Amino acid sequence: MSSPVRGPLSGVLVADFSRILAGPYATMMLADLGADVIKVEGPTGDDTRTWTPPVRQVAGTGVATYYLSLNRNKRSVLLDLREEADAKLGRELARRADVFVENFKTGGLARFGLDYQTVRAANPNVIYTSISGFGAGAGAHVPGYDLMVQAISGFMSLTGSPDGPPTRAGISVVDVLAGNNAAIGILAALRHRDATGEGQRIEVNLLSSALAGMVNQSSAYAAGGVVPYRMGNEHPSVYPYEPFRTADQEMIIAVANDGQFRNLCRVLGVPELADDPRFLRNGDRTVHRTELRPLLARRLRTRTSGEWFELLVAAGVPSGPINTLDGGFAMAQRFELDPIVGVGDGERAVPTTRNPIRLSATPVTYRNPPPLLDEHGPDIRAWLSR
Structure with a gap:
């Protein structure tokens, strides 16, 4: 055939x-x-x-x-x-x-x-x-x-x-x-x-x-008896893991472990935050997110998302600008993924x-x-x- x-x-x-x-x-x-x-x-x-x-x-x-x-x-x-x-x-x-x-x-x-x-x-x-x-x-x-x-x-x-x-x-x-x-x-x-x-x-x-x-959210209910709720762009178990405003637009910071948080603080010029007892471990940061958020936001507003992206990725910190779809394709092309x-x-x-x-x-x-x-x-x- x-x-x-x-x-x-x-x-x-x-x-x-x-x-x-x-x-x-x-x-x-x-x-x-x-x-x-x-x-x-x-x-x-x-x-x-x-x-x-x-x-x-x-x-x-x-x-x-x-x-x-x-x-x-x-x-x-x-x-x-x-x-x-x-x-x-x-x-x-x-x-x-x-x-x-x-x-x-x-x-x-x-x-x-x-x-x-x-x-x-x-x-x-x-x-x-x-x-x-x-x-x-x-x-x-x-x-x-x-x-x-x-x-x-x-x-x-x-x-x-x-x-x-x-x-x-x-x-x-x-x-x-x-x-x-x-x-x-x-x-x-x-x-x-x-x-x-x-x-x-x-x-x-x-x-x-x-x-x-829905993986972890479904597990929260099936294994923990917890009914999750809307948190917008926040994560229920990890912090910082949400958008932040920079000098020109919003970008995502997705810190999943303590080492990444320490690197984030170093690049942002606030290394002392990584040793603050309130933010020492992921669980601490999640509990004290309302205290940590403005401290990070203040620093992130000093540069553009493009500038922060280069600095943070070089330091091993997951991050990225919030693109429209054309920007997503452009990023894939930049990384030689040939998306089309x-x-x-x-x-x-x-x-x-x-x-x-x-x-x-x-x-x-x-x-x-x-x-x-x-x-x-x-x-x-x-x-x-x-």
């Missing part, structure tokens, strides 16, 4: 029946690692094709940058599963696939013969991955969207100013967590299948991903954010731009019909 790809997942066929973010993010990660991902779309395509603005002109057509962010290295086929001929092709794709990924409502694929039991009967070695909002049990009927789960999980209660309202994260962070969890589960299942020949079912849900992703890579050629070329995984022997590849709706449909349908 496609030219050989050198990658750790080359030869792995993924039937991608997912849409929007969590599922497509997981399958794009697999595609970047060499898997052959066939993106199955209904007549109107993935919802994110219409999530605009912003848009990028690709081959004379305005395409949602949201869609472009999640679908490189895939091939698209339009299958209207309500039509038996297309449902039959969908079942044939599932029969041939190594990995099947879906995020339909629980039970929604059964009427097309694409539920786990039916697919497994035809393809016993399949790795069948379901992504839902709230699992396949009592929450199966509840639709799952990132903002809902940020609210329901308690995530929003931890985000925002202490005297302000609960606030959503600036990205669909729970979807990304769930997508990463799905990709990790798939890789583990592929390893198990390599060792035993057995396929299996993977279930990932947004609520569990959110609770696990081009995918495709000519009028189909699309700049895309680099995959964060670097492999020395089997590097990530950027083979194909995000596909147009049904771009590869004729070839895929012909292949499935043979």
Whole structure:
């Protein structure tokens, strides 16, 4: 079907029946690692094709940058599963696939013969991955969207100013967590299948991903019986670990141990603070943060964030300016991380954010731009019909 790809997942066929973010993010990660991902779309395509603005002109057509962010290295086929001929092709794709990924409502694929039991009967070695909002049990009927789960999980209660309202994260962070969890589960299942020949079912849900992703905050409740609360940009257990105003803008100081604090005090010209009993240990600093904060703030206002960044990083103190996104990309470029890579050629070329995984022997590849709706449909349908 496609030219050989050198990658750790080359030869792995993924039937991608997912849409929007969590599922497509997981399958794009697999595609970047060499898997052959066939993106199955209904007549109107993935919802994110219409999530605009912003848009990028690709081959004379305005395409949602949201869609472009999640679908490189895939091939698209339009299958209207309500039509038996297309449902039959969908079942044939599932029969041939190594990995099947879906995020339909629980039970929604059964009427097309694409539920786990039916697919497994035809393809016993399949790795069948379901992504839902709230699992396949009592929450199966509840639709799952990132903002809902940020609210329901308690995530929003931890985000925002202490005297302000609960606030959503600036990205669909729970979807990304769930997508990463799905990709990790798939890789583990592929390893198990390599060792035993057995396929299996993977279930990932947004609520569990959110609770696990809140790590120390979730542990505060699960292990300590403490319900955390909004602290704005402060950290409940570490200080100083928050923004400070400099001569030109705010920057982050993130001191995680006593040695870093001593270096901070030295660079700021107040070395005596490191020996003050109130600030000697991290626990002391956390308790006495309201006393320490103005002492640090007074010194930090004497230079710009850029000047402090150079001095503090040279001294081993974690810090950095609070950038807008263009500044973040510029910093990554400064550090030779090459954050933007081009995918495709000519009028189909699309700049895309680099995959964060670097492999020395089997590097990530950027083979194909995000596909147009049904771009590869004729070839895929012909292949499935043979």
